[in-house]
Amino acid sequence: GQQLNQSPQSMFIQEGEDVSMNCTSSSIFNTWLWYKQDPGEGPVLLIALYKAGELTSNGRLTAQFGITRKDSFLNISASIPSDVGIYFCAGQKGGGADGLTFGKGTHLIIQP
Amino acid sequence: EAGVTQSPTHLIKTRGQQATLRCSPISGHTSVYWYQQALGLGLQFLLWYDEGEERNRGNFPPRFSGRQFPNYSSELNVNALELEDSALYLCASSFIRANVLTFGAGSRLTVL
Numbered sequence: 001g002q003q004l005n006q007s008p009q010s011m012f013i014q015e016g017e018d019v020s021m022n023c024t025s026s027s028i029f030n031t032w033l034w035y036k037q038d039p040g041e042g043p044v045l046l047i048a049l050y051k052a053g054e055l056t057s058n059g060r061l062t063a064q065f066g067i068t069r070k071d072s073f074l075n076i077s078a079s080i081p082s083d084v085g086i087y088f089c090a091g092q093k094g095g096g097a098d099g100l101t102f103g104k105g106t107h108l109i110i111q112p
Numbered sequence: 113e114a115g116v117t118q119s120p121t122h123l124i125k126t127r128g129q130q131a132t133l134r135c136s137p138i139s140g141h142t143s144v145y146w147y148q149q150a151l152g153l154g155l156q157f158l159l160w161y162d163e164g165e166e167r168n169r170g171n172f173p174p175r176f177s178g179r180q181f182p183n184y185s186s187e188l189n190v191n192a193l194e195l196e197d198s199a200l201y202l203c204a205s206s207f208i209r210a211n212v213l214t215f216g217a218g219s220r221l222t223v224l
Binding site for chain 1: 116143145147152153154155156157160167168202204206208209210211212213214215216217218
């Protein structure tokens with residue numbers, strides 16, 4: 001099946017630091033989605049990207065759809081304790097959500 | 113508006129038994145998706161139901177099955193449980209052919 005390489009696998013940062021994570025694929029995707037999963041909860045959609053080169057912000061979060069359509073990144077500025085969780089990228093070639101391929105997630109841990 | 117609800121929250125079974133997990137989608141959503149989230153493996157697509165029909169299934173054996181009821185709620189059944197079936201099972205719903213999913217909090221299945 002399709003594979004998404006999401007990195008880093010985990011991040012240990014100090015509160016206030018900026019965070020950057022990315023996903024790459026050998027396949028072209030038409031849509032990139034970024035989800036966050038809090039402990040004990042299901043993933044929640046953060047940002048959806050539909051066009052190559054698109055740069056979209058949601059508060060302190062910024063995500064970009066790579067020009068090659070094979071990658072995407074997510075940046076979080078000035079991290080706060082509630083940013084802790086697992087961040088997943090998901091790519092889709094077309095059709096419905098059954099075609100979504102998820103990355104393995106980036107665990108964000110904020111050290112006191 | 114109620115989100116996607118799943119039950120039970122936790123379920124403990126032994127090898128060879130059967131497990132049944134339930135999901136109620138967001139009102140108005142006709143599509144229900146099931147994902148398996150095993151440790152370190154990200155989200156793996158299991159099944160997609162829409163309008164009472166199975167529309168697609170992921171790369172899982174036939175002992176993973178389910179159904180969707182006329183009220184669009186859904187059941188996931190796992191027969192002949194194996195130890196590696198231990199995971200968080202997430203249900204998500206959407207409008208048909210939409211790629212943005214709303215997830216429930218999941219059902220944690222432990223197989224001993």
